[in-house]
Amino acid sequence: MKRYTYNHGLPFNKKLAENIDYEIKRVELKKASMIIVDGIVGEGKTTLAIHIADYINHKHGMKNVSLEKSNHPQLAMGGKEFQKNLRICYKEGFVVLIYDEAGDFNKRGSLTRFNEALNRTFETFRAFKVIIIMCLPSFEVLDNSLFDKGIPRLLLHCFDRNENYGNFAGYSLYLIFYLKKVMVRETVKLMAYRKVYPNFYGQFLDIEPARSKKLDILSTTSKLEISKMAEIRMEGLLSYDDVSKKTLRSIIWVKKAVQNLKIKHSRIIDRKKYFKSNVVDILLDYIDKKGVK
Numbered sequence: 411m412k413r414y415t416y417n418h419g420l421p422f423n424k425k426l427a428e429n430i431d432y433e434i435k436r437v438e439l440k441k442a443s444m445i446i447v448d449g450i451v452g453e454g455k456t457t458l459a460i461h462i463a464d465y466i467n468h469k470h471g472m473k474n475v476s477l478e479k480s481n482h483p484q485l486a487m488g489g490k491e492f493q494k495n496l497r498i499c500y501k502e503g504f505v506v507l508i509y510d511e512a513g514d515f516n517k518r519g520s521l522t523r524f525n526e527a528l529n530r531t532f533e534t535f536r537a538f539k540v541i542i543i544m545c546l547p548s549f550e551v552l553d554n555s556l557f558d559k560g561i562p563r564l565l566l567h568c569f570d571r572n573e574n575y576g577n578f579a580g581y582s583l584y585l586i587f588y589l590k591k592v593m594v595r596e597t598v599k600l601m602a603y604r605k606v607y608p609n610f611y612g613q614f615l616d617i618e619p620a621r622s623k624k625l626d627i628l629s630t631t632s633k634l635e636i637s638k639m640a641e642i643r644m645e646g647l648l649s650y651d652d653v654s655k656k657t658l659r660s661i662i663w664v665k666k667a668v669q670n671l672k673i674k675h676s677r678i679i680d681r682k683k684y685f686k687s688n689v690v691d692i693l694l695d696y697i698d699k700k701g702v703k
Contacts, residue, residue: 422614449568454576477624525553579608647684
């Protein structure tokens with residue numbers, strides 16, 4: 411029979427619990443605390459993050475993190491949800507928030523914008539008393555400034571997951587700096603984890619089937635959204651909002667002009683109309699020739 415907790419009652423080892431307890435105390439003293447969970451696809455990053463968030467909730471007399479599709483304020487699938495859910499956590503008194511990268515870094519410049527937003531967040535978020543758990547493909551995507559400020563306190567690198575459990579290596583901020591240094595000279599950056607010995611190793615179990623199914627739904631929904639946006643970018647399609655920004659005209663004006671010029675939309679995705687990129691040139695010519703205001 412598959413197990414979902416160890417004999418001591420937790421889904422991960424006691425050493426990790428001790429480290430989490432330390433981070434809880436830091437936040438209570440209004441010190442910033444970020445836990446990073448990284449690793450390649452399929453190693454259980456989000457599962458481990460949920461276990462940690464559940465543990466922190468229980469320490470504060472709260473229930474497990476909600477994984478409902480319609481209500482998951484403590485799990486942000488991407489940067490947009492992260493900013494929104496952070497405000498919700500502060501307002502509702504939640505003590506931990508998970509950020510899952512969810513394809514945020516697929517766009518050009520998105521990594522830079524993400525780090526800028528994260529830096530601004532951590533300049534003010536200490537007063538929120540919220541522990542941030544970040545699930546990333548590699549901790550290295552984060553700006554050096556965050557590490558220099560001492561914000562990330564613990565790195566959990568997930569590896570060699572099997573059908574029964576996942577493995578992780580725990581690194582302190584001190585050792586993270588050594589990992590970063592070794593990665594600079596390694597052709598295969600993952601080799602750095604073999605050359606810098608961690609503070610501790612551990613294992614974690616899966617979450618219960620019912621919650622695992624809900625997590626799969628959340629993850630699949632997020633991936634479908636990413637796929638949809640990738641499709642739109644590849645075809646160079648523009649929404650009414652995109653055209654409005656490029657022509658410096660209101661959305662109402664754009665809709666009327668499109669109707670007057672009988673411009674046919676190219677695609678409808680999620681009940682939203684998209685046009686070929688040449689619609690901008692057509693509308694700009696229309697503005698120039700007719701002197702439209």
